[in-house]
Amino acid sequence: MKYWLLPDGINESLPAEADALETMRRELLNLYRGWGYRFIMTPLVEYLESLSIAMGSQLDLQTFKITDQTNGRLMGVRADITPQVARIDSHRMSMVEGQPNRLCYMGSVLRTHSEVAGGSRSPIQIGAELFGHEGLESDYEVIKLMLETLSVAGARSVLLDLGHVGVLRGLIAKIGLTDAEQAVYLDMLARKSLPEISHWIKQSDFDGASSELLSCLPNLHGGVEILETATQQLNKAGDNVLAAIDYLQQLITRLQKDYPELAINIDLAEMRGYTYHTGIVYSAYAAGSPREVARGGRYDGIGEYFGNARPATGFTSNLRTLISLSEDSVVSETKGILAPAIDDAGLEQTVKTLRAQGEIVVRQLVPLTQLSAEAQGCDRVLEQQSGEWHIVSAG
The missing domain is CATH 3.30.930.10 (Bira Bifunctional Protein; Domain 2)
Structure with missing residues (x-):
């Protein structure tokens, strides 16, 4: 048996892709923060009825079910974060009546099957939701934020x-x-x-x-x-x-x-989302992607299932899809600086300064005669010249 194989449609990210995903994640969360959307983190599992009650049977089919060993109740692994955000708005946050609430989120979801043959069953879902306002202004704001999201991702011909x-x-x-x-x-x-x-x-x-x-x-x-x-x-x-x-x-x-x-x-x-959408519905497409890269719409009243019905509108996307939209979608690792692994006060201060500036500094544990700087993930090295430490090309 090949114990290293992953289930079909389950993704993992090696360093270069993980770095690109994290960079995009930070850029997008900063974008949403600038628009007044507050970041929340939802649980990986919830009781099944909370996850699927407002979203129709299709989401229920996409949800992996497990049993809570403490009480025997059925739980689900989240296949979509949107209903969790609606629950939080309607039940966990004390809002003044009529006050809009802007929330954003990002996290991995798990689905029983992919939406396309051979696709991922473990996307990294990212999105923004606006609760408490019904009308053109809030729908337009959310669509505009979605378009800005695609712009940050480098999408072309949207x-x-x-x-x-x-x-x-x-x-x-x-x-x-x-x-x-x-x-x-x-x-x-x-x-x-x-x-x-x-x-x-x-x-x-x-x-x-x-x-x-x-x-x-x-x-x-x-x-x-x-x-x-x-x-x-x-x-x-x-x-x-x-x-x-x-x-x-x-x-x-x-x-x-x-x-x-x-x-x-x-x-x-x-017809998409007909069972729970109540107003506009939309999908965004971009050059280089055969399928939609983001989707959204209005779904007023979803909070009714959690005790507080409020207007709601929002969009969602997949972070893995977003990093593939740029013209230069090839993921490459940032190269570092190789520093000798010796006890030298001047070297220690130089390394500390470089790392504070955002540089990657790697200690040279293996001699260059055995392993090149390039093989150690570096394109530059620190050398001592006239008592000072300087960065020089590894070539």
């Missing part, structure tokens, strides 16, 4: 994919779909199966207006100009649907003003 679950929910309510009809329609929407949707509508007993609404929704995706088309085609879908479309238009107007180079795509039939 595409923002936007949707609003209020469109789909409003349309379903207006038509009055039964639970069974809704389940069938949502399943076909999730699979983007237009022929199936067309056949189902023809076989069902919908009136002409309802059939038209159900038929046009799956095709309402594309550039920002699709919102004008949506307003025309869904003008009989009710005030809630039209309000959601108008909300998207206002948000896009602000984004285009501040980020004129940002590419924006609209998908009004977006």
Whole structure:
């Protein structure tokens, strides 16, 4: 048996990658701190109901279950930190009513299966959540912070994919779909199966207006100009649907003003997170990455499960993905300075000063005749010249 093998999808980081991850972690946490988002650290395990109660069955399927040996209760290893942050906001923090609460987090999560074949099951999740404010300003702030996160990571050619679950929910309510009809329609929407949707509508007993609404929704995706088309085609879908479309238009107007180079795509039939999102939903894509690099949306009311319902909006990403977005994504180790392992007061002071300046100083435990400075992780050495210690090239 090969005892050194890791389970499929479980990652570890060797020094060069670990250094890059830690550097990015510090930069992002400093960014969030500057925006007023306070860092919290959540537990690795919680009782299962706390982890999955507000996020739907999909998260429950992604969660590893274990038994608490002290009381026999079922616990879960966190597969998503977002519900933990919502619990902390609603139950652990004493906030004045109406006061926004900005929180950020970073930590490893564990999932039963990867979202893509051969992918990681142990991403390093990073994100920011804003609780206690409902409206365009907080949604815009969080999206803007996400875009700044991608900028820090060196992302290029960012595409923002936007949707609003209020469109789909409003349309379903207006038509009055039964639970069974809704389940069938949502399943076909999730699979983007237009022929199936067309056949189902023809076989069902919908009136002409309802059939038209159900038929046009799956095709309402594309550039920002699709919102004008949506307003025309869904003008009989009710005030809630039209309000959601108008909300998207206002948000896009602000984004285009501040980020004129940002590419924006609209998908009004977006199904991701339908069970818990209550407003806008979005994903970000970047050059060099075949999958989304960040995602987010509004999920008002999640705190109700923990005793204090509050508006909420936020985004999340994977730190491992972020360090791969730069044009120069090759991870390289910083080289150090090799110093003799001798007892010399001047040398000790020089080493102390260099380390305080952020330099890596490695003691020479093996003679250079046996192991070069390069092999010891250094490209420079300390040499004594005229009683003073100086840095010279290892070459």
